[in-house]
Amino acid sequence: DTAVSQTPKYLVTQMGNDKSIKCEQNLGHDTMYWYKQDSKKFLKIMFSYNNKELIINETVPNRFSPKSPDKAHLNLHINSLELGDSAVYFCASSQLQGAADTQYFGPGTRLTVL
Amino acid sequence: AQKITQTQPGMFVQEKEAVTLDCTYDTSDPSYGLFWYKQPSSGEMIFLIYQGSYDQQNATEGRYSLNFQKARKSANLVISASQLGDSAMYFCAMRKTGTASKLTFGTGTRLQVTL
Numbered sequence: 300d301t302a303v304s305q306t307p308k309y310l311v312t313q314m315g316n317d318k319s320i321k322c323e324q325n326l327g328h329d330t331m332y333w334y335k336q337d338s339k340k341f342l343k344i345m346f347s348y349n350n351k352e353l354i355i356n357e358t359v360p361n362r363f364s365p366k367s368p369d370k371a372h373l374n375l376h377i378n379s380l381e382l383g384d385s386a387v388y389f390c391a392s393s394q395l396q397g398a399a400d401t402q403y404f405g406p407g408t409r410l411t412v413l
Numbered sequence: 414a415q416k417i418t419q420t421q422p423g424m425f426v427q428e429k430e431a432v433t434l435d436c437t438y439d440t441s442d443p444s445y446g447l448f449w450y451k452q453p454s455s456g457e458m459i460f461l462i463y464q465g466s467y468d469q470q471n472a473t474e475g476r477y478s479l480n481f482q483k484a485r486k487s488a489n490l491v492i493s494a495s496q497l498g499d500s501a502m503y504f505c506a507m508r509k510t511g512t513a514s515k516l517t518f519g520t521g522t523r524l525q526v527t528l
Binding site: 330332334339340341342343344347349354355357387389391393395400401402403404405406407409 | 446448450452456457458459460463502504506508514515516517518520521
């Protein structure tokens, strides 16, 4: 019984293509996130949704569009993929409760743009 | 703005020994949380331990403890009795209280446990 799951685990695609990554959590959390981990292992927030509402939108190109159909799902769609989009993308979820809320991460999706 | 600094890019420790991974942070917020995550070579991010800025006691979770020194703005992770399976990247992270609940991560420390 996986808490936070992502599909696919690996994604290899050509420049210019459009792709989606899906995320689902079964923890009953009200907040979900997308993080990007670059080749140097640095993790940075991209987006956050609370009860299907966008609450964080960091400086991310508008080729990236998150969508939350319900509070258990947060998908990430990327248009016109570029070489620099190659990274590991992590979905996470938490129950907002002040500074103490712990974010639980999915297994990550390794995106390779050729 | 919040900032997390991990000055040790890599550390070695012998099996069964204790090791301390350093983390310092910078924030002007009075209320914040500090977290440590482990990332093994398989890639997943595993939550290890949490410390709140108002907590009087240092957090402990099994072999993990957090040496929290608020005045020095440090939140070092101590792993006791290291095991080969502890070999991984370790990330320190911080978030402040508020609706926008992002984690700000440090650059990580790669720990290698040797026989």
